[in-house]
Amino acid sequence: MREITLSQAVNEALAEEMRRDETVFIIGEDVAEAGTPFKVLSGLVEEFGTQRVVDTPIAEPGFMGLAVGAAMTGTRPVVDLMFGDFIYLIMDQLCNQAAKTHYMSGGKLSVPLVLRTNLGATRRSAAQHSQSLHALVAHIPGLKVALPSSAYEAKGLMKTAIRDDNPVVIFEDKLMYNDKAPVPEEEFLIPFGEANVKREGTDITLIGTSSMVQVCEKAAEILAAEGISAEVIDPRTIVPLDEATLLASARKTSRVIVVDEGHQSYGVTGEIASRINEKAFYHLDAPVLRMGAMDVPVPFSPALEDITVPTPEGVAAQARKLVAREMIHAA
Amino acid sequence: MPLEVIMPALGMAQDTGLIVSWHKSQGEAVAEGDVLFEVETDKATMEVEAQGAGFLTDVRAEAGAEVPVGNVIAVIADSAEAAGAGGSDAASGGSDAGTAPAASDDASGSDAADDTALPEGAQVIMPALGMAQDTGQIVAWHKAPGDAVAAGDVLFEVETDKATMDVEAGHDGFVAALLAEAGEDAPVGEPIAIISASKPAAPISRSRKAGAAPAKAAPPAAGGAEAETKPAPSAPAKAGAAKAGAPQPAASKAGAAQSATPGAQSAAPAEGTRILASPKARRLALEQGLDLARLVRAGHPQPYHAADVEVLKALPPEDTAPGAAAASRHLTARLPEEGFSAFADWAAREMGLGDATQLLAGLAGASLDRGAVTVAVESFGATRAVAVPGQALGQITEAEGDAAPDLILRDLRFSAVQTVTLGAEAAPVLTLTREGAGLAVTLECGSAQLSASEAVTLLSNFAGRLELPLRHLL
C-alpha cells in the first residue's frame, strides 16, 4: 500500500469530502493561500476557491461562532483552529452554543461542524502553543472527540467527522504531520467509537491516544524483548469511547496502563482508568495506572520539556513493575 | 368567572407578603389594572394591580396581615353581591390557604415518608434567601414547641453565605414541630417546622439527622454506569444490617436483615488482619473455595496476585482435618418469621399443601439449584427423606428407598436450642432455629461440598425464600 504523510491524509480527506458535498467549507486563519502554518491545506484553495476555503481575521471566537450559525442553517463547516491552545478563546461558542443547541432545542436544531485543531508538546513552543486539551472538550456532553494516531486514522476519522451531524473536535498531533503511514487509495471511513487493537498481547494492556499509541507500541517492543506480552489499543475516539474493547482487554490481561498526552490530573487517563476499575474490578491483578503529561505548564527548554511527556522507556518501566507484581503504591 | 386575588411572589426568595393597605374595599368595583393593595416584602413595598375587572369580594386578609405567597386573599367577582357564589368557588381554590403552594409542593417529595409521624399543620420551609444558596443554618429558634405564634412573629434566625436574617412564622397557630436544631444546616425548601391551627398535644422537637435521613429516597445513580456485578450474589435484603445482631421485637420488613454475607466474611479471614490481594486473586480464591489466609500462615509474602492463587492450590493440606468433609464453612442468616408461617397457612388453605415439612424441604431443595434433589428433614428427633423434583411445590413426595440426601434440614424452631456449631455431615446442613421474634438459618458444610460462593448462594436463596416465599413461586 502507498504511504502518505498525516498532513497529506488530512488534505485528501477534506478534498474528497468537499468534492462530494458542496456545503462543506473550511474557515480559519490563513487556511487559503497560506494553507496553514503546517501547510496541511496546501492546494485546497486552488481547487475550491476562496468562497469555500475562507481566510478569517484573527478572531477565533468570531469565526467559531460564525461556523456554529452556518452549521445550524445548512452548511458543514470545518473550522481550522491553528493551535489547540486557542480552544480557550472559543469555549463559549463551542461548549455553550455548539454542544448544547441540539439538546436545548429538543432535537430540532443541529450543529454539523468539525473543529480541526492540534495537540502535542516537544516542539519547543512553550506553554501557550504546546498543550493537549482534548479532555477539556471531552468533558462536555454534545461534543464528539477524535484523536487520530496516524495518517490512516487522520483520513478515515476526518471523513467520518465531516459526515457526522454533531459537533466533532479532531485533535491532530502537530509533531506527526510529516509521519508516513499506509493509507489506501480507495475511499474508506473509520467509524467513531471503535477502538483499534494495534497489537495483541496477554500480560498487560497499554491504552494510548494520538501519538501516545506510537509510544505504547515502542514500549511493547521493549517489553517483548524481555518476554512480556503487551496488548496495545488505540481508542481512536474518546467520545464516543469503545468501552467494550477496552474492558475485554483488561479482563484478558488483568493489568492496564493508560497513556495520554493531556495533563494527568482530571484527564483522559483518569477517566478510562476509572471505567476499567468500575467495570472490570474483579479481573484486575494490579492497579490501573495513568500516565499523562506532567501537571506543569509546558516548559520551553528542551531539557525540561522532554521530561514532561510519557516516553516508551517510561511506559515500559511501569509495565515491568506491574507484571513483576511490585507494589506500585503501598497501602 | 370570579378571579382569585393571590398574594404574589415578588422577591426571589420570598415566602410571605405583608398587606400594608387595601386600596379597594369589600364590594367596590375594580377595573383591570387598578391598584388593589400594597404589599411589603423583605425588599420593598409594591402596589399590586387587579388582573381583571369586577367587584372586590371575599376579602380574607386585612391590612397588617402577613400572608403566604400563593394564598388567595380576595376574589374579584362578577357582582358586588356575588360574594357567596364566588366565595364558594374561591373557597375550594383557597382551601389550602394554610400552606404556601410553593413550599408544600417542594416539600411533599422529601418528607412524605415520615409525614405520618408529624403533626398536621402548615409547613415552614427553609427559605432561599440568596441567589446561589443551597442550605441555610438555623442560628436560633425564637419559639419553643407548643408556643403560640402569629404569622408575623420571628420564628427563627437563619444564616446564609451572605447574612443572618430573621424569618417569620408566616402562619398563625402553634409550634407543633421543630424539625431541625439550632446550629444545623437545612437544604432550601426543606420543611423545618410545622405550625398547627390548634394547640398540639405532643409538640415535637428533633434534629434533622433524626428525622430527615430516612425520609429521602436514595436518588437514582446519576452516572448511569452499571458497575460489574459481583460474582457471589449478595444477600438481597436491604441495608440495615445494624439491627441483625440484637433481637428486635417485631422487626419490620425493612429492618430485618440477613447477615449471610457478613457471616460468610467473618468466617474467612483467619488472623483478623486484612490480607493484601488483588481483586482478581480474591475472585479466583473465592471461586475455587480457597482461603488466602493459608498463604499468610504459610509465610508467602503479600500482596497476593492471580499467580499466588496457583501457589495456594499447590499447598499441602494444612492440618488434622479428617478428610474432605471438614466443617470449614459456617454461616448464618437472620430473618423475620411471619413470611414462611403465613405462606404455609395459605398453601394449606388454598393449594391443599398441608405438609409444612414438605414445603420447607421444597424451599430448601430448590435453593440448592441442582434440579431434583433429596432433602433429609430432621425434626422432633425423627428424620424424613423428601424428594424435591425442582421448583414445583406440588410435586414433592416422600423419597423412596434410602438414597443419600443432597441436603440435610434440621428444624429446631420448636426446640430451645439457639445456636449451633455441630460440624459437617455427609451433606450440607441447614439448621433452622428461633431467634427472638425471628428465625436464624445456619449453613454448615465442608469446603469440598460447596465452594464459598455456592454456600453463600444457597443460604441467601433459602433465607430469601423463607422471608418472601412468593419469590419462590416467581
Next chain:
Amino acid sequence: MAQTKHNTEDYLRMYRQMVRIRTFEDNANQLYLSAKMPGLTHMYSGEEAVAVGICEALTTSDKITSTHRGHGHCVAKGAAFREMFCELLGKEEGYCRGKGGSMHIADQSNGNLGANAIVGGSMGIATGSAFTAKMLGTKDVTVCFFGDGATAQGLWYEVMNMAALWKLPVIYACENNGYSEYTKTEEIAAGSITARAEAFGIEAHQVDGQDVLAVNNLTRDLVARARKGEGPFFLELMTYRYHGHHVGDINREYYRSKSEEQDWKDNRDPIIRFRAWLVDQGIASEAEIEAMNGEIKADAKSAVEYALNAKYPDVSEVDMHVYVGVDHALA
C-alpha cells in the same frame, strides 16, 4: 407616526402581534408570581414594537437569533401560545420539549435559531446564518436581536468585522432599553453605539423603538437591500422594558425611578400609540380592537390552562437529543 404603504390587514396583524406579546408576558408574569412556573423569566413588555416591527418585515424562512428576553421575538416570528406556555412550564409539548425553558424558547420551524442565555452569545450564530445564505444563495436575511448590554461583548466586533468584509445579509438589531441588567446603559457604554458599527463601514440607524410603523418601514427597506447583497446593517432601537431585569427584580429604585417607568407607560407605550393611530385612521373601531384584545386574552387563557395540565417529558428523555443519531446518549 411614520408614513406607510401597508394595507389594513398588515396593520391589524402588527397590532395583534404586539398585543399577543403583551398578553403572553402578562400571563407568564402571573405564572411566576403564583409560583406555578419553574425558574424565572425576563419580560419583554414595553418592547413589543421592536420585535413586531422587525419580524413583520421578514419572511418565514428569514432567520432570527433571540436573547434571554426572547418571548417577544418568538411570538413575533410566528410561534403559537400553547407550545410556548408548555415550554415555559417545562412540558413535553413545549417547542424545545421542555429542555430549554424561558431562556431558550424558540419556534425553530419559523426560522428562530434560538433564544440565547449568554448575553451576546448569538451574534456569531446570526452572522453564520447569513454566511450560509450567501454561500448557498438562499436570499434569506438574518436578524440578530441583542440588548444594549451585549454591545460590551467582544464577539460582536469580531463578527461585525467579518460580516462587513464579506457583505453578509445580516441586520444587527440592538434593543436599547436603557439598562444593562441593573445598570444604566450610559454607565457601561462609552461613546456612541451606532458609531461602533459605522467604524466597520456598516450603515447604522437609530430609530424610535416604540413606533412600530417606523421600525417596520426602516426594516423593510434594510431587509430588501440586504437580500440584494448590500448588507450588513445596524439598527439601534430606542425602547424600554417595563419590568425589572427579570421578574424577581422588584426593588429597583436604586437604578430606575418609578416616575420614569410611569412616564414610558403613559406616554410612549407602543400598543396604546398604535391603537390610537388605527382608530384615528379609521382602520379599526374601538369595538373591533376590544374584541381582538378579548380574543387574544381568551386564547392565552386556554393555552395557559392547557399547559398547566400538559404532561412533563418522560424521565427517559433526559439523555435524548444529546447527539443527533443517538437515541439515548447514556444507554
